Amino acid sequence: MSVPSKIAVIGLGYIGMPTAAALATRGAEVVGVDVDERIVACVNRGEAPFVEPELAVAVRGAAAMGNLVASTSVPTADAFILAVPTPFKEGNHADLSYVQAAAEAVAPQLRGGEVVILESTAPPGTTRRVSEWIGDLRPDLALPHVSDTAPDVHVAHCPERVLPGRIMIEIVTNNRVVGGLTRACAARAAEVYGLFAQGELLLTDAESAEMSKLVENAYRDVNIAFANELSLVCDQLGLDVWEIRKMANQHPRVDVLQPGPGVGGHCIAVDPWFIIDAAPELARLMRTARDVNDAKPVHVAEQVIATSARFRAPRIACLGLAYKADVDDLRESPAVEIVHLIAAALPDVHVDAVEPHVDRLPARLAASDNIRLCPTQEAVDAADIVLLLVDHDRFRTIKKSRLAGKVVYDTRGLWA
Ligand code: SAJ
Numbered sequence: 001m002s003v004p005s006k007i008a009v010i011g012l013g014y015i016g017m018p019t020a021a022a023l024a025t026r027g028a029e030v031v032g033v034d035v036d037e038r039i040v041a042c043v044n045r046g047e048a049p050f051v052e053p054e055l056a057v058a059v060r061g062a063a064a065m066g067n068l069v070a071s072t073s074v075p076t077a078d079a080f081i082l083a084v085p086t087p088f089k090e091g092n093h094a095d096l097s098y099v100q101a102a103a104e105a106v107a108p109q110l111r112g113g114e115v116v117i118l119e120s121t122a123p124p125g126t127t128r129r130v131s132e133w134i135g136d137l138r139p140d141l142a143l144p145h146v147s148d149t150a151p152d153v154h155v156a157h158c159p160e161r162v163l164p165g166r167i168m169i170e171i172v173t174n175n176r177v178v179g180g181l182t183r184a185c186a187a188r189a190a191e192v193y194g195l196f197a198q199g200e201l202l203l204t205d206a207e208s209a210e211m212s213k214l215v216e217n218a219y220r221d222v223n224i225a226f227a228n229e230l231s232l233v234c235d236q237l238g239l240d241v242w243e244i245r246k247m248a249n250q251h252p253r254v255d256v257l258q259p260g261p262g263v264g265g266h267c268i269a270v271d272p273w274f275i276i277d278a279a280p281e282l283a284r285l286m287r288t289a290r291d292v293n294d295a296k297p298v299h300v301a302e303q304v305i306a307t308s309a310r311f312r313a314p315r316i317a318c319l320g321l322a323y324k325a326d327v328d329d330l331r332e333s334p335a336v337e338i339v340h341l342i343a344a345a346l347p348d349v350h351v352d353a354v355e356p357h358v359d360r361l362p363a364r365l366a367a368s369d370n371i372r373l374c375p376t377q378e379a380v381d382a383a384d385i386v387l388l389l390v391d392h393d394r395f396r397t398i399k400k401s402r403l404a405g406k407v408v409y410d411t412r413g414l415w416a
Pocket of ligand 1: 220224265267325
């Protein structure tokens with residue numbers, strides 16, 4: 001069997017788009033598939049549909065070479081990469097409907113000999129279900145969940161591990177776990193990543209690959225929760241958490257992460273739930289970590305609301321709305337949640353929200369009359385209370401003298 005050369009990437013989001021571009025710039029013939037016609041049109045103009053360093057250049061180059069086209073329908077291909085969302089629904093169960101829809105869209109295009117790879121982060125057993133969903137529609141094909149010898153279609157899981165802001169570098173350099181429903185499935189999937197990945201490819205079974213990805217993000221969530229809990233304890237004891245952390249981290253085997261206003265993004269705050277949901281009686285630490293991190297925005301908002309009572313007509317500057325430093329991504333951001341909570345609790349108070357990476361407020365905040373998007377200096381100068389929510393580089397240089405006489409809450413330790 002020859003190495004796959006025509007590849008369909010289903011889902012042109014934060015993972016699918018960079019993967020499609022990385023494959024296409026290295027010579028593969030790539031069709032990116034998305035249900036959103038605007039994204040498809042954008043890629044076909046040679047433009048990236050969202051901001052990520054180096055992505056625009058890669059998409060433009062790949063499109064100009066004729067290696068990257070986008071479509072709303074799934075073509076025939078040698079390999080299919082499913083990179084669709086796996087959010088959770090009510091009760092913190094994974095919503096696999098996008099994965100199922102993608103698998104069912106691929107099924108009619110299979111001729112035998114293809115490899116189908118799930119990249120979306122998903123609970124253990126999902127890759128097997130992909131094989132089952134395809135098998136239900138294609139009883140004429142031998143799929144690997146039924147027989148582990150010589151399947152007609154190889155099915156595998158290769159979770160993404162790239163860090164937003166560094167995706168185009170990490171997508172090439174990171175080591176990757178490739179888990180097949182059979183050994184042959186893993187080997188076939190590894191050939192696809194061999195087209196662009198320079199890191200090591202670690203071959204395993206599909207369930208272990210699924211679990212290893214969840215473990216990475218749950219591990220980080222638990223460690224951030226430790227830092228966040230520590231910040232609450234230090235606050236109550238009148239101690240400076242940044243000073244304590246700095247000293248504790250001098251120990252060669254201690255690395256306390258950074259406390260913050262909460263955990264945002266679509267991965268770390270979501271993925272631990274897939275483990276908790278699979279073993280609710282046992283995953284007690286991970287559940288508590290989720291609770292600690294989810295409670296942090298409320299705690300920060302309550303502190304500011306309590307302080308505002310000291311002023312007759314306070315103005316509050318909230319610096320940063322993104323979910324983390326130096327990105328423009330506002331989705332699932334604890335900063336947005338905090339600004340919303342403060343403005344809702346204090347309807348007569350002016351809240352100046354500062355986010356240099358966007359030019360308008362997200363809908364959740366735009367609906368409030370007492371919140372406006374404001375340039376940094378103007379917000380800081382007018383404020384009685386300055387609340388730093390995101391450690392964007394450009395907030396680092398705010399002069400201490402500008403903050404004098406104001407109540408300052410630095411949730412990120414940027415000015416510590
Ligand atoms: N955060 C803290 N304190 C810290 C570190 C992070 O409060 O010490 C907060 C951030 O401000 C942010 C959230 O946690 O709100 C998550 O940020 P992050 O930079 O740790 O991670 P993500 O969500 O941008 O990307 C993660 C990465 N996973 C790990 O580092 C284990 C990335 O490699 C994954 O590919 C990505 O999730 C994903 O898609 O799963």
